[in-house]
Amino acid sequence: MAQVAVVGGGWGGLSAALALKEAGADFLLLEASPRLGGKVRTLRQGGFLVEGGPDASVHYKREVLELAQAFGLEPIGTLPQRPSAYILRKGRAHPIPEGLFQVVPGDLRAVAKTPLLSLPGKLRALLDLLLPRGAKEDEALKEFVERRLGPEVYRALVAPLAGGIYGGEPDALSMKAAFPQLLELERRHRSLLLGALRARRGRGSREGGGLFFSFPEGLGSLTQRMAEALGERVLPATPVLGLEPLRGRFRLHTPKGALEAEAVVLATPAPQAAGLLRPFLPEATALLNGLPHAPAATVSLAFPEELPLEGHGLLVAAGEGYRVRGFTWTHKKWPHRAPEGFSLVRAYLSGEAARLGEAELARVALEDLRRFLGREVRPSHAFAFRFPEGMPSYRVGHLERVERLEMALLKAPGVFLAGNYLEGVGLPEVVRSGRRAAERALAYLALAQPS
Structure with missing residues (x-):
């Protein structure tokens, strides 16, 4: 019997x-798949380094950097590019304005210059400097941005950027859960533009390569270091088929037999956690099943030529007729990801398009890339990755639902949750959720010990 069983070998479970x-x-850490890392999937093949899931973390959140430092991994920044990326709108690729803070402008000169916005759209955005603070504790992203900066800024800039982070349709995302820093900027500075201008200082820029980081051998190298540190306490290819509460402990049923633990950390996607809790925590199960998720997929296409591409990538605004939500020019974003003279392009899809099979995903990605380039291109390699659970969508009231979920778990003391569906979808938040679940499990064990 272990003191704690951690179910799920993604970065949340590994951190716990x-x-x-x-x-x-x-x-003990139990992972259903033969591989660890969850949505972090790094593949080296044919001279290419491919990320199937997330490809970066951010410098200004320390959790992943501190893990890397503990394991002696040196981070690398993105290659400097000006402009950093483009947004496809009305059939044309427009540079993303410099000085963004998350998904909103943080540079008034860049707003004035951008061709993404019409003159009326720019003037409406500047009205933010005079508007009063909002009165709501939480509101949807679309409502918030249109109230502060106008509908054109939302459609042309914020929606493509937010869709690239969360997938699916970003209109209904909760400000309080998904973008609390933007909500705080309004409360602290009244003007969102002035608040963003001040807050982005010292964060590093997309254009200079100081905002995002990875590692020379990709994010999977940190997965490998974490797994090596845990050693034989990790049981890959060991799915948990059932979870049964006993008196003061839990029994976990696996194909290899049952094992017992005094506490359990569920670091799986929400649907799997719901399935394990269904027999004895119906309210928690309902809350977990009520969290919306959008399926996601990526396709990396390798080409034996240097394609005429600029920046780090391209986001696609709504209404352009593309099925791909965005592209990353991987060989231009990161050093040494493709052989000299080759190009490596990654396409991101979400929603119904992401449900396609791997061959069809590759076909759709190539069609959209050819359409953008305006010419025929033929890849030498294609790598497709599918994520059926995809990304959680934080709707208005999300944090209150998470609070209700934690209250529901009190009916089965000793069960704790970790994952990207709780308080942030980024890798730093996932690492933080794993560590927090472990701390709660340790505190529970200390209280449960007889005096």
Whole structure:
């Protein structure tokens, strides 16, 4: 019997297990797949380094950097590019304005110059400097941005950027859950533009390569270091088929037999966590099943030529007739991801398009890329990755639902959750959620010990 069983070997589960190891707790980590890392999938093949899931973390959130430092991994920034990326709107690729803070402008001169916005759209955005603060505690992203900066800024700039982060349709995203820093800017500075201008200082820029980072061998190299540190306490290819509460402990049923633990950290996607909790926590199950998710997929296409591409990539605004939501020019974003003279392009899809099979995904991605380039191109390699659970969509009231979920878990003391559906979809938030779940499990064990 282990003190804690961690279910799920993504970065949330690995981080929880590392925290338990640091505290000297007896634990086991069980992962259904033969591989660890969850949505972090790094592949090296044919001279290419491909990321199937996320391809970066951000410098201004320390959780991933601190993990990397602990394992002796040196981060690398993106290659400097001006402009950093483009947005396809009305059939033309327009540079993303410099000085963005998350998904809103943080540079008034860049707003004035951008061809993404008409003159009336720019003047409406500047009205933000005079508007009063909003009165709502939470509101949808579309409502918030249109209230502060106008509908054109939302359609042309914010929606493509937010869709690239969360997938699906970003209109209904909760400001309080998905973009709390923007909500705080309005409360602190009244003007969103002035608040963004001040807040982005010292964060590093997209254009200069100081905002995002990865590692020379990709994000999977950190997965490997974490797994090596955990050693034989990790059980890959061991799915948990059922979770059964006993008196003061839990029994986990696997194809290899049952095992028991005093506490359990569920670091799986929300649908899998719901399935395990269904027999004994119906309210928590309903709350988990009520969290909307949009399926996602990526396709990386390798070409034996240097394609005429600029910046780090292209986001596609709504209404352009593309099925791909955006492209990353991987060989121009990161060093040493493709052989000299080759190009590596990654397409991102979400929603119904992401449900296609791998061959069809590759075909759709290539069709949209050819349409953008305006000419025939033939890839030498194609790598498709599908994520059926995709990305959680934080709707208005999300944090209140998470609070209700935590209250529902109190009916089965000893169960704790970690994952990107709780308080942030980024890798730093996933790492933080894993460590927090481990800390709660340790506190529970301390309280449960007889005096």
